[in-house]
Structure formats: structure tokens, C-alpha cells
Amino acid sequence: MSTEENIAKTIDGKTIAANIRTGIKEDVDKLVASGKRAPGIVVILVGDRQDSHTYVRNKKKTATEMGFVSIDCILPGNTSQEEVIEIVRKYNQMPEIDGILVQLPLPSHINEETVLNEIDITKDVDGFHPINIGKLAMRGRVPLFEPCTPKGCIELLLQSGVTIEGKNAVVLGRSNIVGLPVAMLLMNRNATVTICHSKTANLKEVVAQADILVAAIGVAKFVKKDWVKKGAVVIDVGMNTDENNKLCGDVDFNEVKHVASQITPVPGGVGPMTIAMLLKNTLISAMRRQGVEKL
Amino acid sequence: MSTEENIAKTIDGKTIAANIRTGIKEDVDKLVASGKRAPGIVVILVGDRQDSHTYVRNKKKTATEMGFVSIDCILPGNTSQEEVIEIVRKYNQMPEIDGILVQLPLPSHINEETVLNEIDITKDVDGFHPINIGKLAMRGRVPLFEPCTPKGCIELLLQSGVTIEGKNAVVLGRSNIVGLPVAMLLMNRNATVTICHSKTANLKEVVAQADILVAAIGVAKFVKKDWVKKGAVVIDVGMNTDENNKLCGDVDFNEVKHVASQITPVPGGVGPMTIAMLLKNTLISAMRRQGVEKL
Ligand SMILES: NC(=O)C1=CN([C@@H]2O[C@H](COP(=O)(O)OP(=O)(O)OC[C@H]3O[C@@H](n4cnc5c(N)ncnc54)[C@H](OP(=O)(O)O)[C@@H]3O)[C@@H](O)[C@H]2O)C=CC1
Ligand SMILES: NC(=O)C1=CN([C@@H]2O[C@H](COP(=O)(O)OP(=O)(O)OC[C@H]3O[C@@H](n4cnc5c(N)ncnc54)[C@H](OP(=O)(O)O)[C@@H]3O)[C@@H](O)[C@H]2O)C=CC1
Structure with missing residues (x-):
């Protein structure tokens, strides 16, 4: 059928993600034009891993460009687990926050599972809560976020x-x-x-x-x-x-x-694609939490 | 290597399950001898499917033989979803019940997911709650029950x-x-x-x-x-x-x-094996809920 000369088509994630972002931006504009809040996302970052900081900076830049309210919560590496949990709980309570993201990995003195379990599942835009993973795995169940x-x-x-x-x-x-x-x-x-x-x-x-x-x-x-x-x-x-x-x-x-x-x-x-999907999940959350079914 | 004459070894589930049941019975005896409650299980059955009734009868018989407290809650086929949920909640509250099992399938007017989600996960001895399935699927997480x-x-x-x-x-x-x-x-x-x-x-x-x-x-x-x-x-x-x-x-x-x-x-x-594992899960639950780590 094909000869050795054949070269695979390159799947252009950059362009596909850019188009998705354009769609998200349009939807955020429509959401705001309809009198609702723009989606709000908070990223919690503990410690000073360079790669994590770069990633969080990118997230914020992109989120802001899409018209999201984006909060970075940067904590020193010696923040205690209790303090992190308290902060997660604070954002759980804030109505204007639709998505809470705890940047992984956390410093080793903090138990990842304990912290992630604290995130309100309606704001778990990363989709990592065991309930979300369970529903993802089960027939006939629909996770809140993928x-x-x-x-x-x-x-x-x-x-x-x-x-x-x-x-x-x-x-x-x-x-x-x-x-x-x-x-x-x-x-x-x-x-x-x-x-x-x-x-x-x-x-x-x-x-x-x-x-x-x-x-x-x-x-x-x-x-x-x-x-x-x-x-x-x-x-x-x-x-x-x-x-x-x-x-x-x-x-x-x-x-x-x-x-x-x-x-x-x-x-x-x-x-x-990852950041694009994160923002898409946050948009879905913002719509859901404001009772908007379609834009 | 082997000739056509080779015949597979039959895995004798009947004997293996019987040995497991013997072990469970011994553990229940030890638990009771140590001054704790015997494990308590309730099976909720709605409607009159013959296969379900046979299965529930078998469960009860076996559970009783093992020294469990076994309650059957048999409800007519026209029981409303709300009534079933209320009954689940009642057993969630009962300290002497370690395992709650809702026999599936439920009649079609009752939403299976809604009812199963009501079961206190510490009593979900069937292990069907999405949190349990999620933890089963995830690395480094341990479900309460398999x-x-x-x-x-x-x-x-x-x-x-x-x-x-x-x-x-x-x-x-x-x-x-x-x-x-x-x-x-x-x-x-x-x-x-x-x-x-x-x-x-x-x-x-x-x-x-x-x-x-x-x-x-x-x-x-x-x-x-x-x-x-x-x-x-x-x-x-x-x-x-x-x-x-x-x-x-x-x-x-x-x-x-x-x-x-x-x-x-x-x-x-x-x-x-299924009933044997159900009783094993209920025993695990009874130990956990009474703070017994080892027998
Ligand atoms: N593009 C993006 O946005 C993202 C990219 N990544 C990247 O994806 C990659 C995977 O990330 P992540 O899933 O977090 O990694 P993990 O280290 O958590 O998991 C790696 C998995 O690969 C398996 N594995 C490791 N070595 C081998 C091997 N030689 N043969 C077969 N299997 C192997 C491991 O097996 P076992 O379970 O047995 O240990 C484990 O299941 C990384 O390069 C990461 O940087 C991650 C997240 C986002
Ligand atoms: N020994 C015991 O204690 C128990 C025994 N059982 C028995 O196990 C069997 C399975 O039960 P259960 O899991 O509840 O059944 P379900 O009907 O819920 O699931 C059947 C699964 O098999 C797949 N399947 C059906 N037909 C085919 C086919 N021709 N080729 C490939 N895959 C197929 C279905 O695929 P798809 O998802 O695409 O529909 C589905 O995933 C039954 O015989 C049941 O009686 C069940 C529970 C306990």
C-alpha cells in the first residue's frame, strides 16, 4: 500500500489548542455579555520548583488572555499541610472561584491525597478526585470533569x-x-x-x-x-x-x-492541549455554577 | 511440550470458598470472644425477582452460619426511591450495621446510582461506590473495600x-x-x-x-x-x-x-467466592469500625 517514503501526518497540537482557546474566549465573552461572571480559577503552588513556576505563569497568562479571573496563590516551600488545606477550604467557599488547582508535585512533607481530597469536587477542574476517576471508569456514570x-x-x-x-x-x-x-x-x-x-x-x-x-x-x-x-x-x-x-x-x-x-x-x-482543556473545564464549571446550560 | 491428552486443572472454587468461610467463622468467634460485636450486615431487596430472592436467602444463611448478625430488608416492588433511600440512611446511622448491600438490579423506577451513592462508604461492603472504584483504579490509593x-x-x-x-x-x-x-x-x-x-x-x-x-x-x-x-x-x-x-x-x-x-x-x-468475599469485607468493616486491627 504505502512505500517507505511515507511520512506520518504531524498532529498539530499547537494550532488545535489555539483554535480551542479562541472558542473558549468567545464563550467567555458571551457569558459575560449575558450578565454572568467570567470563570474564576485559582492555582495553588507550594515551593519553588522552577518547572512548576513556569507552568503556573503560563496558565495565568493564558487564563487572563481568555478573560478568566486568575488567581495565583504562591506559598513558601515550608507551608504546612494544615495551612494548605485551610487555603483550599477558603477557595471552596468563594463563590467567584469555579476551579481550584493544586500544582503537583507538592513538597514531600505534604500528603498529596489528603490535600486533593479537600477540593470541592464541583471545583475539581483537574478531575483528579477519586469520585471523578471512579465515575470516569464506571459505565453509565459521568464525571464532573475529565x-x-x-x-x-x-x-x-x-x-x-x-x-x-x-x-x-x-x-x-x-x-x-x-x-x-x-x-x-x-x-x-x-x-x-x-x-x-x-x-x-x-x-x-x-x-x-x-x-x-x-x-x-x-x-x-x-x-x-x-x-x-x-x-x-x-x-x-x-x-x-x-x-x-x-x-x-x-x-x-x-x-x-x-x-x-x-x-x-x-x-x-x-x-x-493541557492548559486549553483546563480552561475548558473551568468554563464548564463557571457555566454550571451559574446555571447557564448553553451559550 | 504437552500432548492433546493434557487436561486443565480444575480450580475448585467450592472448596476454596469453604476454607475461606471457615477462616471467617474463626475470626468472628475471636472477635466476639474479645468482647466486640459480631459483624452486622443488612441486605435490602426491592421487588420479587426470583433469582435475587434465592441469592439473598443464600447470603443470609451463610452469614448466619458464620456468626454474623444478618438482616434482610425485603421491600415490595412498588417501594418508592425516597423510601429506599430513607431505609439506607437508617442503616447508615445504625452502629451495629457494618455492611449495607442493596441487591441489584433495582426496579426500573428507582435510580441505581442515586441509591448506591447514599450508602455510607464505610459500610459499602460491595465496593461499588465511585470513590471506592476511583481508589481501586488509582495508584497509591487504597479502597475501603474491593x-x-x-x-x-x-x-x-x-x-x-x-x-x-x-x-x-x-x-x-x-x-x-x-x-x-x-x-x-x-x-x-x-x-x-x-x-x-x-x-x-x-x-x-x-x-x-x-x-x-x-x-x-x-x-x-x-x-x-x-x-x-x-x-x-x-x-x-x-x-x-x-x-x-x-x-x-x-x-x-x-x-x-x-x-x-x-x-x-x-x-x-x-x-x-462472591458471598465469601462479601462476608470477608463485612468482617473487615466490623473490625475497622470497632477499632480492632488484628485478631
Ligand atoms: N503534555 C503534558 O501536558 C503532560 C506531560 N506529562 C509527561 O508525561 C510523561 C508521564 O507522566 P506521568 O504519567 O506523570 O509519569 P509517572 O512517572 O507518574 O508514570 C509513568 C508511568 O510509566 C510507566 N513506566 C515507566 N517506565 C517504563 C518503562 N520503561 N516501560 C513501561 N512503562 C514504564 C510507569 O510504570 P509503573 O506504574 O509500573 O511505575 C508509570 O505507570 C512524563 O514525561 C511527563 O513529563 C505529564 C503530564 C502532563
Ligand atoms: N459468579 C458471580 O458471583 C457473578 C456472576 N456474574 C455473571 O457474570 C456475567 C457478566 O455479568 P455482568 O458483568 O454483570 O454483565 P453486564 O451485562 O453488565 O456486562 C457484560 C459485559 O460484557 C460485554 N459483552 C457482552 N457481550 C459481548 C460479546 N459478545 N463480546 C464481547 N463482550 C461482550 C459487554 O460489553 P458492552 O460494555 O460493550 O456492552 C459488557 O461490558 C453474567 O453471566 C453474570 O451472570 C455477575 C456477577 C456475579
């Missing part, structure tokens, strides 16, 4: 014209924030899903079954050309640095593009 | 000396009560898990990858000999009736026993 990066992966597939139903989807990774929820979303859309992890014995063989491959393991250029089935669609969630200290994914893009039919680049693939 | 039939499947594997870690496990079915939670339990034990369902395109090929196959679809003798990999371990959750109106599983036992290394029969495989 986790952002996984939702971004699905959006990329849909906007690239990929049929999910009936396909073999292989997910590399089973983390709470990416691997597991993306597997559940693919299952909900009727893919046959296989979840792999560090204890998978025959990874190469399993990956070879994939019509849709989602890589979320955090190992630079791990997935090689000869692992991937010809024509597979490859979504690369990884954000790693390569030998030249350049950002790269979990997939060896330059190799795998010769066998895949479509593939996301890193950067410019899944990355830009 | 759903009974799935827990029974794992117990059968463990007691049959089957290594789960690193194996390819294929689960047929993704229901909230069997398929999905059994897949999560297998993943938690480090199997590479594939979840299949009615939209799976190439079921036969997927099943052929399985070192461990769990069938929970509800179609009599669906899985055939030529689907199953030689040496696979087969757990058959199905409870169906065959052409002669005899109870049978989702697997064609008489065929598949010639290729599998171990296989559960129907009846006498998974079936007896």
Missing part, C-alpha cells in the same frame, strides 16, 4: 479524524494523571484498551498490536520504529529532555514518523 | 499458585460490578491488562494473547477452544443457562479444558 491531559489526547484524536471505536488502543503508563484516565477515556469511546507499565514483560509485542498508541512513561525517545505497527496513530504525552538537553517525547519521533500514519510532535503536540 | 466477585477472582488465582505480575491478562466485559474492577485489581497486581467488550473488533486474536483470561460477558459458552492460548489460566465469571437449561459459564468448559492449564468450572468456580 482530567485535562487525557482529555487533550482524545481531542487530538477526534480533531485528526481518528475513529476510536473498535480500535486496539495501547496506553504506556498508568499514572493517575495521564495513563489511567486516558485509558478509561479510550475505553469509554469503545476502543479495546491495553494498559502497560514498568512490569509489562513483552512491551514491544504489545505495542505492535496498537492501532492507537498513547505513550506516557517519561522516558526520552523510548518507543522505536520497529515497535510500531504500520499506520498506527501515535500520541506522545512525554515531556523529557534528550542528550542535547532539548525537550523530547517518549517516542522517537524521527524514527516512528516513518511507520505511523499520524503522530504528535514534542513540543507542539499534547503539551499545548 | 468489589466481591472481582476480589474472588483474584483470590482464586492466588490460591491456585498463579503469578499475576508481568502476565498478559485479558478481561472480557467492562461492567461496573465485574469486568472493570477485576481489570483494575489485575493491573494493581502488575499484570498487563486488556479490557474487551461488545465493540472489540478482533476478540479472538485478543483472547489468544491472554496468559490469564477472565470472562464476564454473560453469553453461554462463548469462549471456544481455538481462541485460548495453550497453558492459559481461565477464570469464568459467567452464570448463564445452556440449551438444556443447565447453569453454565461464558467459557465452553469441555472444550477449553483441553488447552488451558487451569480453569474454573461453572458452577463451583467463581460463584461460591
